[in-house]
Amino acid sequence: GAVVSQHPSRVICKSGTSVKIECRSLDFQATTMFWYRQFPKQSLMLMATSNEGSKATYEQGVEKDKFLINHASLTLSTLTVTSAHPEDSSFYICSVRGFGNTIYFGEGSWLTVV
Amino acid sequence: KNEVEQSPQNLTAQEGEFITINCSYSVGISALHWLQQHPGGGIVSLFMLSSGKKKHGRLIATINIQEKHSSLHITASHPRDSAVYICAVSLISGGGADGLTFGKGTHLIIQP
Numbered sequence: 001g002a003v004v005s006q007h008p009s010r011v012i013c014k015s016g017t018s019v020k021i022e023c024r025s026l027d028f029q030a031t032t033m034f035w036y037r038q039f040p041k042q043s044l045m046l047m048a049t050s051n052e053g054s055k056a057t058y059e060q061g062v063e064k065d066k067f068l069i070n071h072a073s074l075t076l077s078t079l080t081v082t083s084a085h086p087e088d089s090s091f092y093i094c095s096v097r098g099f100g101n102t103i104y105f106g107e108g109s110w111l112t113v114v
Numbered sequence: 115k116n117e118v119e120q121s122p123q124n125l126t127a128q129e130g131e132f133i134t135i136n137c138s139y140s141v142g143i144s145a146l147h148w149l150q151q152h153p154g155g156g157i158v159s160l161f162m163l164s165s166g167k168k169k170h171g172r173l174i175a176t177i178n179i180q181e182k183h184s185s186l187h188i189t190a191s192h193p194r195d196s197a198v199y200i201c202a203v204s205l206i207s208g209g210g211a212d213g214l215t216f217g218k219g220t221h222l223i224i225q226p
Binding site: 044045091093104105108 | 216
């Protein structure tokens with residue numbers, strides 16, 4: 001069964017609106033979760049590290065005011081894309097480090113901004 | 115800046131063939147991961163290596179730390195092995211973030 005659950009798997013939103021993506025760790029508590037983005041035919045790129053109870057750490061070039069990350073509990077991190085634009089259309093995926101540093105990925109979320 | 119280079123970018127083979135995918139990286143790492151991504155986007159972790167060799171079923175992964183190189187092998191390949199295989203590394207010093215750096219992936223198609 002899934003270790004990390006991500007929702008929604010697909011979402012279409014209008015330009016200028018906000019959309020929230022959830023990442024849940026089902027089998028263990030996760031003080032740290034990672035958010036990645038993948039454009040078509042490109043590598044996955046780390047966007048930010050989500051830290052439970054504190055501010056997320058963003059990678060260079062990722063706007064923290066546009067991609068809001070909240071990690072309010074040990075099992076849930078959310079990524080909110082604010083004021084979405086068509087260029088934000090992408091595949092977003094989260095991951096969690098489990099026992100023995102094994103990495104578990106969510107199912108991913110396809111975002112289309114129209 | 116760490117670069118992760120994979121080769122080949124695309125590979126088409128016949129069912130039953132032995133497959134090798136290569137990965138090279140440029141800086142010190144704490145671990146190297148081989149991942150499998152299916153067309154729907156979902157990603158599965160196949161191996162995590164810090165040295166030597168690991169085997170799981172028909173998959174074998176090796177790493178040479180001195181040469182900064184890893185290979186993923188698939189024996190007796192099958193059409194269901196068709197996917198994108200991604201090499202990713204965890205850096206020794208994450209500089210604040212502890213996420214992965216990814217290669218661009220190898221698109222593998224196994225024809226019946």
